[in-house]
Amino acid sequence: xxxxxxxxxxxxxxxxxxxxxxxxxxxxxxxxxxxxxxxxxxxxxxxxxxxxxxxxxxxxxxxxxxxxxxxxxxxxxxxxxxxxxxxxxxxxxxxxxxxxxxxxxxxxxxxxxxxxxxxxxxxxxxxxxxxxxxxxxxxxxxxxxxxxxxxxxxxxxxxxxxxxxxxxxxxxxxxxxxxxxxxxxxxxxxxxxxxxxxxxxxxxxxxxxxxxxxxxxxxxxxxxxxxxxxxxxxxxxxxxxxxxxxxxxxxxxxxxxxxxxxxxxxxxxxxxxxxxxxxxxxxxxxxxxxxxxxxxxxxxxxxxxxxxxxxxxxxxxxxxxxxxxxxxxxxxxxxxxxxxxxxxxxxxxxxxxxxxxxxxxxxxxxxxxxxxxxxxxxxxxxxxxxxxxxxxxxxxxxxxxxxxxxxxxxxxxxxxxxxxxxxxxxxxxxxxxxxxxxxxxxxxxxxxxxxxxxxxxxxxxxxxxxxxxxxxxxxxxxxxxxxxxxxxxxxxxxxxxxxxxxxxxxxxxxxxxxxxxxxxxxxxxxxxxxxxxxxxxxxxxxxxxxxxxxxxxxxxxxxxxxxxxxxxxxxxxxxxxxxxxxxxxxxxxxxxxxxxxxxxxxxxxxxxxxxxxxxxxxxxxxxxxxxxx
Amino acid sequence: xxxxxxxxxxxxxxxxxxxxxxxxxxxxxxxxxxxxxxxxxxxxxxxxxxxxxxxxxxxxxxxxxxxxxxxxxxxxxxxxxxxxxxxxxxxxxxxxxxxxxxxxxxxxxxxxxxxxxxxxxxxxxxxxxxxxxxxxxxxxxxxxxxxxxxxxxxxxxxxxxxxxxxxxxxxxxx
Amino acid sequence: xxxxxxxxxxxxxxxxxxxxxxxxxxxxxxxxxxxxxxxxxxxxxxxxxxxxxxxxxxxxxxxxxxxxxxxxxxxxxxxxxxxxxxxxxxxxxxxxxxxxxxxxx
Numbered sequence: 001x002x003x004x005x006x007x008x009x010x011x012x013x014x015x016x017x018x019x020x021x022x023x024x025x026x027x028x029x030x031x032x033x034x035x036x037x038x039x040x041x042x043x044x045x046x047x048x049x050x051x052x053x054x055x056x057x058x059x060x061x062x063x064x065x066x067x068x069x070x071x072x073x074x075x076x077x078x079x080x081x082x083x084x085x086x087x088x089x090x091x092x093x094x095x096x097x098x099x100x101x102x103x104x105x106x107x108x109x110x111x112x113x114x115x116x117x118x119x120x121x122x123x124x125x126x127x128x129x130x131x132x133x134x135x136x137x138x139x140x141x142x143x144x145x146x147x148x149x150x151x152x153x154x155x156x157x158x159x160x161x162x163x164x165x166x167x168x169x170x171x172x173x174x175x176x177x178x179x180x181x182x183x184x185x186x187x188x189x190x191x192x193x194x195x196x197x198x199x200x201x202x203x204x205x206x207x208x209x210x211x212x213x214x215x216x217x218x219x220x221x222x223x224x225x226x227x228x229x230x231x232x233x234x235x236x237x238x239x240x241x242x243x244x245x246x247x248x249x250x251x252x253x254x255x256x257x258x259x260x261x262x263x264x265x266x267x268x269x270x271x272x273x274x275x276x277x278x279x280x281x282x283x284x285x286x287x288x289x290x291x292x293x294x295x296x297x298x299x300x301x302x303x304x305x306x307x308x309x310x311x312x313x314x315x316x317x318x319x320x321x322x323x324x325x326x327x328x329x330x331x332x333x334x335x336x337x338x339x340x341x342x343x344x345x346x347x348x349x350x351x352x353x354x355x356x357x358x359x360x361x362x363x364x365x366x367x368x369x370x371x372x373x374x375x376x377x378x379x380x381x382x383x384x385x386x387x388x389x390x391x392x393x394x395x396x397x398x399x400x401x402x403x404x405x406x407x408x409x410x411x412x413x414x415x416x417x418x419x420x421x422x423x424x425x426x427x428x429x430x431x432x433x434x435x436x437x438x439x440x441x442x443x444x445x446x447x448x449x450x451x452x453x454x455x456x457x458x459x460x461x462x463x464x465x466x467x468x469x470x471x472x473x474x475x476x477x478x479x480x481x482x483x484x485x486x487x488x489x490x491x492x493x494x495x496x497x498x499x500x501x502x503x504x505x506x507x508x509x510x511x512x513x514x515x516x517x518x519x520x521x522x523x524x525x526x527x528x529x530x531x532x533x534x535x536x537x538x539x540x541x542x543x544x545x546x547x548x549x550x551x552x553x554x555x556x557x558x559x560x561x562x563x564x565x566x567x568x569x570x571x572x573x574x575x576x577x578x579x580x581x582x583x584x585x586x587x588x589x590x591x592x593x594x595x596x597x598x599x600x601x602x603x604x605x606x607x608x609x610x611x612x613x614x615x616x617x618x619x620x621x622x623x624x625x626x627x628x629x
Numbered sequence: 630x631x632x633x634x635x636x637x638x639x640x641x642x643x644x645x646x647x648x649x650x651x652x653x654x655x656x657x658x659x660x661x662x663x664x665x666x667x668x669x670x671x672x673x674x675x676x677x678x679x680x681x682x683x684x685x686x687x688x689x690x691x692x693x694x695x696x697x698x699x700x701x702x703x704x705x706x707x708x709x710x711x712x713x714x715x716x717x718x719x720x721x722x723x724x725x726x727x728x729x730x731x732x733x734x735x736x737x738x739x740x741x742x743x744x745x746x747x748x749x750x751x752x753x754x755x756x757x758x759x760x761x762x763x764x765x766x767x768x769x770x771x772x773x774x775x776x777x778x779x780x781x782x783x784x785x786x787x788x789x790x791x792x793x794x795x796x797x798x799x800x801x802x803x
Numbered sequence: 804x805x806x807x808x809x810x811x812x813x814x815x816x817x818x819x820x821x822x823x824x825x826x827x828x829x830x831x832x833x834x835x836x837x838x839x840x841x842x843x844x845x846x847x848x849x850x851x852x853x854x855x856x857x858x859x860x861x862x863x864x865x866x867x868x869x870x871x872x873x874x875x876x877x878x879x880x881x882x883x884x885x886x887x888x889x890x891x892x893x894x895x896x897x898x899x900x901x902x903x904x905x906x907x908x
Contacts, residue, residue: 609829609837613729616825620733639808643816650820650843654827659836666839669820673846676813677870680857685870689849692874697842697881704885705835708892718830726829734822738815746810746858757867765864774868781875788879796886798893 001051001068004086007044007096008139010037011132015125022121034124035107038131042100049093053491062496065089065205070141079200085141090492091270091346095138098353099260101479103131105472106255109361112469113251113368123163123249130156134260138267142202143192143225146268150188150232153264154181157256161248173244180241184231191224204271211279219280222272226265226287233265234317235324236294240555242317246309250367253309254360258316259353266323266349273342273494277333288328288421292428295321297552299435303442304548307373308363311443312356314551315399318436319352325429326414329421330494338420339494343501344413347488351406354483355398358476362392365469366447369462375443380452384462387470389448391477396444398480400437401515406483408512409501415511416504426507434514441522449527639679646672659705667698681756813854821847834888834898842877849873 014037022030058064070085107127114120133152140146155178162174192202198214198221199206206214214221229235234242245257256262269276269287276284295318302314326345331338365388370377382389398407411433419426464470489499525534538545547553603614646669653665670693677686765773820843827840849870856866892898 613726613829616733617729620729620736623736633807636808639812643812646816647819650823653843654823654831654840659833659839662836662839666842669843669846673850676816676850677853679808680853682853682857682867682870685853685867685874688871688874692878693842693846697878700881700885701835701839704889707889708835708898723830726826729829730822730826733825734818737818737821741811741814741818757864762864762867765868772863772865777868777872781872785875785879788882792882792886795883796889 001048001066001088003044004048004068004088004139007041007048007100008086008132008135010041010044011128011135013037015128015132018121018125018128022125025121027116027120030121030124031107031111034128035104035111037128038100038104038107041131041135042104045096045100048088049097052088052093053090057498060496061498063090063491067141077200080196080202082144082202083142084145086139087141088139090496091267092138094346094350094492095267096135098350099131099134099138102255102259102353102357103127103134105357105361105476106251109254109364109469109472110249110251112466113364114249119163123160126156126159126163127252127255130160130256130261134264137264143195143204144202146271147185147188147192150228150264151185153261154178154185154232157181157245157261160252160256161245163248163252167247169244170247173241173247177241177245180238181231184238185228187224187226187231188228191221191226191228194221194224205274214279218275219283222276222280223283223286225272226269226283229265229268230290231265232268233262233320233324234294235265235290235321236297237554237558239294239298239317240551240558243310243313243551246307246313246373250309250360250364253313254357254364257313258356258360262316262320263323263349263353266320266327266345269324269327270342270346273327273330274333276327277330277339277494281331284328284330286328288325288425291321291324291328292425292432293321294318295325295432296428296435299432299439301548301551302439303435304545306375306549308366308375308378308443308447309360309373311439312359312363315359315436315440316356318432319348319356319399322411322414322429322432323348323352325425326417329417329425331421333495335489335493335495335497335499340413340420341417342494343489343492343499344410344417346492348407348410348414350488351398351410351480351483354476355395355405355407355480358391358395358473358480359399361469361473361476362388362395365465365473368465368469370456371460375446377453377456378447379450380448380457381462382448384457385464387464387473391470391473392444392448394477394480396440399440400519401433401511402519403508403512404481404484406480408508409484409503410488412503412508412511413501416507419504419507430511430514433511434518437515437518438522441519442526445522445526450531451529635679638675642672642675642679646676660702663698663701663705666701667694670694670698683756684759684762810854810858813850817847817850817854820844820850832899834891835885838881838884838888842881845873845877 014034017033018025018030025033052063052066055063066088068086068088070083070087073082073084075081107124110123110127114123117123130153133149133156137146137149137153140149158174158178161177162170164170194217195214196202198217199210200213201207201210211218231238242257242262246253248257269284276287298314298317298321302311302318305311305314323345326341326348328341329338330341333339335343365385366378366381367373369381369385372378394405398405401408401411403409415426415429415433418429487501489501493499525531525537550556603610649665649668649672653662653669656662656665670689674686674689674694677683677689766778767773767775769775824840824843824847827843828837831837831840852866852869852873854866856863856869860866888898
């Protein structure tokens with residue numbers, strides 16, 4: 001499997017070429033370079049996956065963990081060294097498929113979406129950089145390599161959110177994303193350092209002896225690593241950057257902020273899963289509670305947003321919450337006894353990446369058609385954009401959990417895992433799944449049916465997007481249709497053994513009923529030209545509606561915490577101390593030196609006579625001293 | 630015990646040297662300063678003679694009085710500086726200079742007096758023969774000075790070349 | 804027959820000459836006058852060499868030769884100094900120490 005190095009090398013090469021020489025190229029060539037290299041990466045990824053999963057299983061019935069490439073990069077001590085390499089195991093191979101597929105689709109889609117944009121080549125260069133770093137992240141052989149690529153992913157996300165760098169909102173959003181995730185990454189780094197310090201290794205699978213050494217601090221290390229993951233995966237209360245990140249181009253949102261980068265936190269937890277299960281089950285359950293709360297919070301906010309990309313962003317947060325819950329409710333490594341959530345979470349990651357990318361790309365087509373993100377400019381678009389309409393509907397049905405679409409299967413597994421853990425969590429998650437169905441169909445109706453903004457549409461007739469934009473939609477829709485039937489448990493499960501997915505009829509029926517009720521409610525409220533129920537509700541509970549629209553004031557809370565508490569109580573005194581004590585001390589030293597210099601400067605007159613006089617005076621003085629003492 | 634001719638000559642020369650030294654540094658005209666210097670140098674030559682170093686005395690007269698002073702006079706005329714030299718000197722500076730000089734001189738004289746030299750006799754007319762000087766200059770034994778001699782001659786050569794090079798008019802470059 | 808002049812007398816002469824040179828060196832502004840002062844100081848040291856040689860070590864010649872070399876070196880120094888002064892005069896049109904303070908950098 002030596003060719004796997006190309007999976008990393010090609011995007012990097014394409015980034016270097018585009019970044020160094022891109023500005024000299026015509027748009028078409030630059031886009032072609034990026035897309036072709038990504039196409040090659042996708043082919044190689046599929047090849048890797050095919051050969052990996054068709055290979056022999058080991059005696060325990062698991063797929064072997066392969067490391068085709070590994071180099072000692074920074075040796076600190078005999079045992080503690082940072083490596084760079086490629087590791088293949090079921091989840092990393094699955095992530096390779098997800099990333100390369102979505103990235104390739106986004107590359108193709110961007111041909112149409114970004115057509116004629118200034119900085120087209122820069123855009124493709126950044127996309128390549130992002131793809132490279134994301135692939136490097138998932139194939140990392142050790143936690144430090146993961147951290148390095150983790151930060152690279154953060155940088156490329158920052159660059160792409162701020163792609164329209166002439167727009168102040170975009171700059172603010174990119175800064176916000178970078179600072180919030182960096183803040184969370186501090187936790188990750190501390191966690192890694194604790195891990196490395198006590199265990200003397202950075203590998204994901206430390207030996208018994210090393211684990212003994214870590215002992216009590218391991219839960220802390222894992223908890224801190226989860227803080228980093230929570231930052232990247234937009235878990236409450238570190239989610240505030242993700243809705244603002246929608247300022248970037250829509251394909252970027254589809255790739256980074258829906259399908260790949262934001263699930264890095266989930267991937268991190270999955271990667272450290274055996275350690276969580278073995279040494280920090282309580283931390284893992286906290287992951288579940290945080291995930292559940294985030295899922296609920298984001299779903300309720302999504303019900304009130306008017307910007308379609310914001311709705312999708314909160315939907316993403318909510319769905320990542322689902323994945324976190326799935327991982328968090330696990331109690332053992334055995335998928336038959338409390339280890340189902342691992343498989344369910346990964347499965348949901350896979351299907352969600354596909355249909356959420358589809359939703360974002362569809363939203364991109366709509367924005368392309370009406371030149372706005374706001375719902376009020378839309379409505380009744382189904383007659384103008386049939387392909388977008390159908391694919392968007394498929395994605396909505398998938399995320400709402402209607403069979404036979406892929407989302408149904410993965411969500412059902414998550415709910416099953418939750419019910420196994422505790423009925424309370426199970427019901428909470430079922431209700432959140434219902435809310436998901438409600439807000440997604442609210443979105444769907446507000447875009448494609450409901451009240452049409454005839455005035456605007458008459459002035460500028462919305463039109464279906466060109467083929468290079470609709471092809472990715474159709475491809476992803478096809479994947480969404482069939483992905484549910486993949487025997488996912490056969491490839492990925494908590495202990496690596498083959499696991500047959502079987503539906504729990506009771507759970508499945510409940511979730512379908514809840515979803516159908518929610519869809520019916522959304523149809524009743526939003527499908528018609530007039531929406532009296534929705535308006536009435538919004539009026540009656542105006543406080544709640546307003547709070548949900550304002551995201552329950554989380555941004556304001558953060559602003560309060562940072563500006564009023566941190567800045568005022570900590571930073572201001574520190575700044576005062578720095579300015580008045582440290583700086584003044586330095587100034588005083590400078591002043592002393594200067595004063596001394598000014599005092600002795602006249603002695604340096606350049607007149608030989610004066611010098612000689614000092615010289616003679618000195619000699620006389622010395623002689624006197626020698627005489628007297 | 631009467632005063633000998635040599636003693637009279639010595640004291641006359643001493644007075645001449647002291648007076649001329651003071652005048653050389655206080656006179657307002659530089660040409661006169663050069664002239665007073667000439668007298669000082671003559672006086673020095675005379676002292677060498679009194680000490681019995683007639684060869685040294687002759688060299689002093691030839692090189693110093695004959696060569697260097699002439700050089701001075703020429704350069705004074707060349708640089709057109711034979712004018713009034715009564716530049717204003719700040720009082721503070723004058724005081725400090727006088728103080729340094731007087732304290733220095735006082736210190737040296739004090740040291741000389743308190744050192745207690747008991748020597749007051751030299752054989753009269755015991756002239757240093759030139760042959761002995763010549764032998765000492767070209768010998769390599771102990772108390773013979775061929776190396777300094779050669780070094781000095783080399784130095785003189787270097788200086789001659791250097792002086793010519795420095796004082797030469799720069800060629801106009803086109 | 805011997806002459807009776809105490810060695811102190813010679814040394815007083817040279818001291819006076821020396822400090823006249825010092826005084827001149829400090830107060831003069833004309834470079835040539837400065838050089839004259841330097842000559843006075845050199846002469847004073849030469850006298851000392853000769854006197855000490857004659858009184859302390861009459862059998863040897865070190866002091867004598869030091870005086871001799873001193874004269875030679877004084878001549879060399881004067882030649883170079885005057886060459887420099889003339890060059891300065893050519894460039895600055897003055898040979899006053901106040902004008903030549905470039906040593907200050």
